[in-house]
Amino acid sequence: MIVRKGNETLEIRDEAEAINQYTDILKKQGIEAIVVLAHNPTLQTGKADIFDASEMAEKVDDEVDVIFAAHNHVYVDKEVDNKLIVQAYSYGSAFSDVDLELDAVTGEIVKKEAEVVTVYQKDYTPDPTVSAIMKKYEDLIAPIKAEIVGDSMATLPKGYPSTDTFGDFALGNLIADGMKASMNADFAMMNGGGVRAQLDAGEVTFGDLFAIQPFGNVLNKVLLSGADIETVLNNQITDKGLDFHIAGFKYTWDSATNKVVDIVLPNGNKIDPNQEYSVVVNNYMYRNLKYGIGALSTNLEVGPEDLQATVDYVKTLPKPFSYEVEGRIQKESDHGDGSFGPISIEP
Structure with missing residues (x-):
């Protein structure tokens, strides 16, 4: 936590500890497919210098299946400790297309794969409703x-x-x-x-x-x-x-x-x-x-x-x-x- 003033009552905990705590709560509710949205960096080969998502994957409960990494704006599509980790560059230039196959009886994820898809924004027509909202404020x-x-x-x-x-x-x-x-x-x-x-x-x-x-x-x-x-x-x-x-x-x-x-x-x-x-x-x-x-x-x-x-x-x-x-x-x-x-x- 960088800006602490005004956030004194927040408890900043280790990511893996926090994920494991809430994973346990979800498991008790019968939830088997768990995805983590994190702003932690990592690399396709190796690890980032701090707060690495790959290290986090090694520490969190095995019921966690997918981790969306971020922060260092690079391509990532790999598995660590049987957890799929993805990151799709930055600024809408790509997105992580993650496909999960669940067991209909147990709810467990039995197959997971991803593709980082490049987005060529010039090839798409902006949604007119969203464009109208943006234009209002742009004007x-x-x-x-x-x-x-x-x-x-x-x-x-x-x-x-x-x-x-x-x-x-x-x-x-x-x-x-x-x-x-x-x-x-x-x-x-x-x-x-x-x-x-x-x-x-x-x-x-x-x-x-x-x-x-x-x-x-x-x-x-x-x-x-x-x-x-x-x-x-x-x-x-x-x-x-x-x-x-x-x-x-x-x-x-x-x-x-x-x-x-x-x-x-x-x-x-x-x-x-x-x-x-x-x-x-x-x-x-x-x-x-x-x-x-x-x-x-x-x-x-x-x-x-x-x-x-x-x-x-x-x-x-x-x-x-x-x-x-x-x-x-x-x-x-x-x-x-x-x-x-x-x-x-x-x-």
């Missing part, structure tokens, strides 16, 4: 989406920070700069998974920015010491790569250790581990235990929605504006002379 929001708030000279791709020598993304820099400006903070950090679309070159509309930040997260400003900022940055580095776009500082990291080497302020000085700095994140990041921001920080101040901060910031930029990779995040590299350290990037 209502069209003027809001069409508001022009800026003009970008280039297309800014989305993505998590790169593990290349220069790791920052221009779009991530823009968003983090907007967060920092919105709450008048020293620094800002933005999770890469919250950047959901690229920004195309040309006129920038409210709708374009909404597509990039659609979650309605709220900005949180906190105080963190320099040492705690280093801890938080280390927490966002995993074997899969980097997570945070940043503003107000630069840092260098070591890919051999997955640790921060140094953090540098705009004036060229290294961050003071004992000094407190104001840092803007969003509420998802603040409450995410793996980052440690909520536990390490003090003086929480709640700000505007992240989207509004970006809209307001883009409105202040020149028309057209230009954003580029700046070397805010650098990987420690071999200089070719046997020494290691960050590589300078020309302005």
Whole structure:
């Protein structure tokens, strides 16, 4: 559970334990055919890094016959411990067609098979009733989406920070700069998974920015010491790569250790581990235990929605504006002379 505020009364349990509890209840009601709809990832070959549906299949009651996996948006059609696991990519590009054969007497599933079917949406005529409902709301929001708030000279791709020598993304820099400006903070950090679309070159509309930040997260400003900022940055580095776009500082990291080497302020000085700095994140990041921001920080101040901060910031930029990779995040590299350290990037 990431956003805990307002959900204090919820009991978050291990998936396998919860499934087994309710499977037992269903079995006592005489139900023999049981399907689990899960938002747990897995892979066709092997397992996902966390919350894997294949591991879950090994732990749950054998009366469970089918598990619908999700989250990592890949093809899955396999059996684990006699449980059929399926996943059909994402965004309606395919669906899992599962066929079950039940024993008419016992109700047991005696045969199960699946096919992941690709959907070519252009070949289908939309349902007119559903289309009419959608059009009603599309027409209502069209003027809001069409508001022009800026003009970008280039297309800014989305993505998590790169593990290349220069790791920052221009779009991530823009968003983090907007967060920092919105709450008048020293620094800002933005999770890469919250950047959901690229920004195309040309006129920038409210709708374009909404597509990039659609979650309605709220900005949180906190105080963190320099040492705690280093801890938080280390927490966002995993074997899969980097997570945070940043503003107000630069840092260098070591890919051999997955640790921060140094953090540098705009004036060229290294961050003071004992000094407190104001840092803007969003509420998802603040409450995410793996980052440690909520536990390490003090003086929480709640700000505007992240989207509004970006809209307001883009409105202040020149028309057209230009954003580029700046070397805010650098990987420690071999200089070719046997020494290691960050590589300078020309302005």
